[in-house]
Amino acid sequence: EAGVTQFPSHSVIEKGQTVTLRCDPISGHDNLYWYRRVMGKEIKFLLHFVKESKQDESGMPNNRFLAERTGGTYSTLKVQPAELEDSGVYFCASKAGGVRGTQYFGPGTRLLVL
Amino acid sequence: ELKVEQNPLFLSMQEGKNYTIYCNYSTTSDRLYWYRQDPGKSLESLFVLLSNGAVKQEGRLMASLDTKARLSTLHITAAVHDLSATYFCAVDRDSGTYKYIFGTGTRLKVLA
Numbered sequence: 001e002a003g004v005t006q007f008p009s010h011s012v013i014e015k016g017q018t019v020t021l022r023c024d025p026i027s028g029h030d031n032l033y034w035y036r037r038v039m040g041k042e043i044k045f046l047l048h049f050v051k052e053s054k055q056d057e058s059g060m061p062n063n064r065f066l067a068e069r070t071g072g073t074y075s076t077l078k079v080q081p082a083e084l085e086d087s088g089v090y091f092c093a094s095k096a097g098g099v100r101g102t103q104y105f106g107p108g109t110r111l112l113v114l
Numbered sequence: 115e116l117k118v119e120q121n122p123l124f125l126s127m128q129e130g131k132n133y134t135i136y137c138n139y140s141t142t143s144d145r146l147y148w149y150r151q152d153p154g155k156s157l158e159s160l161f162v163l164l165s166n167g168a169v170k171q172e173g174r175l176m177a178s179l180d181t182k183a184r185l186s187t188l189h190i191t192a193a194v195h196d197l198s199a200t201y202f203c204a205v206d207r208d209s210g211t212y213k214y215i216f217g218t219g220t221r222l223k224v225l226a
């Protein structure tokens with residue numbers, strides 16, 4: 001069974017540009033989470049989807065970030081326009097069912113905004 | 115607000131030695147997760163500790179949970195180079211979205 005995949009693995013962009021990150025969860029996992037780790041700090045929650053619905057987007061930094069999960073399969077996270085402080089590693093995780101349990105993480109997208 | 119503190123942040127140890135990573139959290143939670151991350155790779159689930167007093171072991175790693183003290187430990191026995199990685203602990207709440215609150219991570223380097 002394929003794990004969680006993320007694309008791209010790395011992205012280097014200039015301040016003011018737009019970047020779109022993609023996450024493909026494990027097939028059949030209704031729950032999809034986005035997290036971010038800024039250099040040297042803890043991994044922080046951004047938002048949570050159940051199927052195509054946003055359940056919690058309390059961790060989204062500001063309105064420059066837009067997440068979608070059309071059709072309840074893969075998800076995209078767009079940053080527009082990117083700022084220097086958006087640099088970090090963006091992780092996606094998925095989980096089956098509607099109860100507590102282990103989340104399965106992708107390898108992350110390393111974003112560097114210059 | 116639920117906070118998770120992990121220490122040490124960095125750990126350099128000789129092969130064959132023992133050491134413990136600590137994970138403290140600020141409010142009640144009865145479940146704790148440990149993950150390992152190799153550079154450029156996914157976070158790999160190591161342990162899920164489900165209740166007070168839970169202890170799990172896998173190879174040279176042993177994790178325990180004390181919910182009264184709000185403390186989990188990850189003990190490394192006779193470290194080997196292959197254990198070099200970053201280790202994260204995380205907690206969740208038994209409600210809402212079950213999102214994780216992570217510790218800062220412990221970067222472990224085992225020296226040959």
